[in-house]
Amino acid sequence: MPPVVSTETSESPLTLDVRGDFPILARTFAGHPLVYLDTAATSQKPARVVQAMSEHLLEHNANVHRGVYELALEADSAYDGARARIAAFTGVSRPSPDEAAERLTTIFTKNVTEAINLVAFAWGRQNVGAGDAVLSTQMEHHANIVPWQVLCRERGAELRYLEVDERGELSQQQLDAELARGDVKLVAFTHVSNVLGTINAVAEMTARIRAADAVSVVDGAQAVPHMPVDVVSIGADFYGWTGHKALGPTGIGVLHGRTSLLERMEPFLTGGDMIASVDFHSATWNELPWKFEAGTPPIAEAVGLGAAVDYLQQLEMPRVRAHERALTAYMLERLPEVPGLRMVGPLDADRRGGLVSFTIDGMHPHDIAELAGRAGVCIRAGHHCAQPLMRRLGVGATARASVGIYNEPADVDALVTALQAGRKIFA
Ligand SMILES: Cc1ncc(COP(=O)(O)O)c(C=O)c1O
Secondary structure (H helix, E strand, C coil): CCCCECCCCCCCCEEEECCCCCCCHHHHECCCEECCCCCCCCCCCHHHHHHHHHHHHHHHHCCCCCCCHHHHHHHHHHHHHHHHHHHHHCCCCCCCCCCCCCCCEEECCHHHHHHHHHHHHHHHHHCCCCEEEEEECCCCCCCCCCHHHHHHHHCCCCCEEEECCCCCCHHHHHHHHHHHHCCCEEEEEEEEEECCECCCCCHHHHHHHCCCEEEEEEEECCCCCCCCHHHHCCCEEEEEHHHHHCCCCCCCCEEEEEEEHHHHHHCCCCCCCCEEEEEECCCCCCCCHHHHCCCCCCCHHHHHHHHHHHHHHHHHHHHHHHHHHHEEEEHHHHHCCCCCEECCCCCCCCHHHEEEEEEEEEEEHHHHHHHHHHHCEEEEEECCCCHHHHHHHCCCCCEEEECCCCCCCHHHHHHHHHHHHHHHCCC
């Protein structure tokens, strides 16, 4: 059954009606229906993703790139077919309108954390040295900070950060000033912040970075599942994202990388499948993308992610964005009704992805999340793997509500009711 896509009406700006595709939403907790507002941590899965994976495992399972029998060829085509569809979903297989633009290669990783580590290890070790600088930003997830810390410490390079301003935004002027120093080799930044929700001006930033002869690494974990993302137009040298936040399974991530850079890089992990030939004392490397996919890859997971992007594509990403933008605007409107609640990040739904982080005076974020949980409302509390940003914001932690295609305004209402009830307990 194709997902239901309704036409936008004046009564409801919501464009999607897909809750029936997500069996988990029928669950109840202590008599309360599940209200899942933690999609930024991981998305729920439509039944067809699980079915695609189980059908693969039950009917087409074999290892890939090894067998010559028909079953193995089916597995090969399931795995590499998923790669092709995932690349097309993010615009990577589309011929570039820009003659000078180089090709991108799509590599499967375990998650976006591994995708960023791959670049830090394999590109960073070869290209960053003493006297060089790596630039990150104050709004990054630890996955886009710690690999650069380790690289810079090992190579004697300096790690600097673009600041987050009072509105939760980065400054292009500061980026220009940093690049003008002439020592920046690589700039790593997020497409959408997992705490502030800020949507960064990625294409503008990658153009400036490229003009300064530096390499860009974009963390697309909170962007690809929620809005149209065309990696070719964005112009990043490396763009990573993670399957489990994009309706797919855990255990699979994606790195789109500029082919010419990947060709010059040494492997990240070594072993089976990533080699062309091996002698007792030496080895040569396989072609892309396999040079960066050592060992048996996540085959069923690739099939699941392939099914997830097929599903999203059927829904149409502009509609996905419109749906989630409307819910975000509704959250921004309703959350301030809770006494003492302060939101962080841009206050304009056009400037942010589908998540809102907040604090409530007199309540610890963990208490907020626990009380909400008792009403069946799932939100996240903590530092969201962004401790430096928490320090920048002057808070130890926040609560965070994040939406997906399966949410509806009633979920936001349930959150506000739960927060108001929790506020009364603490008052
Ligand atoms: C912006 C951002 N980057 C990176 C990650 C890490 O994702 P994963 O754990 O799937 O590698 C997350 C997950 O929370 C995220 O929100």
